[in-house]
Amino acid sequence: MRSGLASFEPQARRGRHPDSVTVVAVGITRWAPYVNAHAPALCPCAVCRAVREAVGEDMVLMLDPYGVYTLEEALWVGHQLEDLGYYWLEHPMIETRMEPYRRLARELSINICSPEHVRGGMYSRAEWILQGASDLLRIDPGYGGLTACWKTAAVCQAFGLKCELHGGGWRWANTQLLGATTEATSEYYERGLLLPGIDGNDTPPYLEAIADPMDAAGNVIIPEAPGLGMQLNWDYGSTME
C-alpha cells in the first residue's frame, strides 16, 4: 500500500550538527485526518473511507483521534482502518493507562503510534516498548528537547522500532531532528495543522519565514542557517509591548 518504502541502504538526511546547513527531504505522502473529539467512532470510519476512496491506493494514510476512544472503540475503528489499508492509528486512547494499549497492540495488525504525551521521556517509552504497548513510538522536542529525543531514538533503535516525530509548524527543532536520523528510525515530518484553505505556506507576522517550506515533490526543506535556523521577526515582538 505504501509508495515510499525505506530504501535498501538508508541514507541519512543531511544536517547532523546544529551549525550545519541542510537541505533535505522528508516525503509528505500521507494525510492524517483529525476527527471531532465528540464524534462517535462510526463517524471517523466514514471519513477515513471517504479519504481512502478520494486519494486511491498510493497515499499513506493515518488516523489520529487524540485519545478519545475507549478500548472497544479503538479496536473497532482499528479493524476498519486495517481494511482500508491505513498505516497507523495514533494515540487512540488516553495514554495514562498502559494495559488497554497492550491489549490493543496485541489485537490489531495496524500499527499503533503512541505514546505521544506520556511524561518520562525515554524512560516511559522504554517501558512501553518492553510492555508491547505500541508499534511506533512518538518523540517530541517539546518534551525534553533535542537531547531527550536523540536518546529516545537510541532506545527505539535498540529494539528495532521506529519513533515518529510529533508536531511541526512552529517547532523549529523538529526538522533538525529528522535531518539527523535515518528513515529507518523516523520517517515522516508532520506538517500541520492544515485545513482546506490553510496550506501552512503563509508566514505568520512573528516570523520572517516558516519552519517547514515544502517543495513540489512533497519534501520539507530543513532550514540552512546555523543553529536551528529560526527566523523571528523581533520587531513584531516589540510592537506588543
Next chain:
Amino acid sequence: MGDKLVVTRVETIQFASLQAPTRLPRGITLPPDGAIRVFTDHGVVGEYVGGLPSDYDAVAYLAPRLLGRDALDREGFYECGKFWTRQFGRVGHSVIDNALWDLAGKWYRAPVYELLGATRRRLPAYASTTIGDDPKGGSSYRALSTPDGYADFAVRCHELGYPAFKIHGWLDGDVQREIALATAVGERVGDRMVLMDDVSSRLPTFGAAVKLGRVLDDYGYFWYEDPFADTGISSTAHRRLRERVRTPLLITEHLRTLEPKMDFLVNGGTDLIRADPDHDGGITGAMKIAHAAEGLGADVELHFCGPAHRHVMTAIRNTNYYEMALLHPEYEYVSAASSVSQNYRDGLDSVGSDGCVEASDEPGLGVEYAWELIESRRVGGGVWEI
C-alpha cells in the same frame, strides 16, 4: 555551513605494533595495529589509530561504500556499515566512524566531546591488569605470578592515585587460584579501592562461576565480568548467575553493537552494559548504547582505553570508570594511539594524582599521530579513491 564534505580518499596502514612487551609469553603474538585516514574535497582529514586486523579486513569492504558520501553523514554511514557487515560480525565501521568524528570536530573546530554534549572533564580511571604471569606457560615475567604479586601492584596503583583496580587472572581456569587472587587483593586494598574481577571467560563451568562470585560478594567487589566459558553470550546463564551472586555482573563485551546488548540487559543477563567505540559501531554506536541503557536505568562501562573512549565518556552521565588497560608492573599494553602519538598517552603513570584522565581540548579527537613512524612500520593497508 551546511556544505557536503565529499569523501574522496580512504587510506589505511597496518603497522607492526609498538606496544609489545619485550618478552612475550610463549605462544602469544601481538596483531599489527591499524591507522585510517579519511580525506574530503574540502581538505579536512579525519584520522584514527585503533582497531584490530579484522576491522581492517572489513574496511577494505566498506571503504568503497564511503567514497562519494558526505563525511558529516555519520548516522547514514552507521546504517550502511551495520547493513553491509551484518554477516561477518559487524566489525570495521567503528574505525571509520571514529575517523569521521575526528573529521567533524576538525571541521567545526571543536573537540568531539563538545559535539556529543560534554558533561564533565575528569574521568576516574581503574588500573586494569594484564593476564597473570605463568612461568610454567612460558611467561618470562614474574610480578603477577602470585596473588600477593597482584596485591602489591594494587597498592602501587593506589599510591599513584587510582581509585579502582581490576584483576585479570590466569588463563588456565583454575577456580581455586582465582579465589585466592580475589581474596588476596580484597584483603589488601578492599578497604580503600573499588575492585573488579574479569575472568576473561576462562572458568570452565557455571559452578565455578558461582564459587568465585560468592567470594567477590564477601569482599564487596564492584563488578564481576565475563566469568565463564560461554564467553559471555548466554543471557539465560547469566540471569541464573545473578540469582545466586550479589555482585553486579558486567557482561556484553563480546556481543557486537546496540541491539543484542539491550536484549541481553532486558533478558536479565547483566547489570552493567559494555560499549567499545573500537568495536560497537564507533563513537556513534557507543553513544547509542549509552543512551539506550540510560532509558532502562542502566550504566554503561566503556571497554579498554583510547582517545575515542575518552571523548565518549566525557559526554555520558551513566558511566563510572575509564579502563586504563592493560597494566603490568613491568610493561603495558594500552591503546595503539598512545604508542604513536606525542600528545596522547595511556599508561600506568598517565593519570593525575586524583586518579583521573581527560579528553583532549583540541579539535576532533585531538591526537597528533607520528605518521612517518607509522609508515616506517607498515605491514599492510590499502588506498581507495574516487
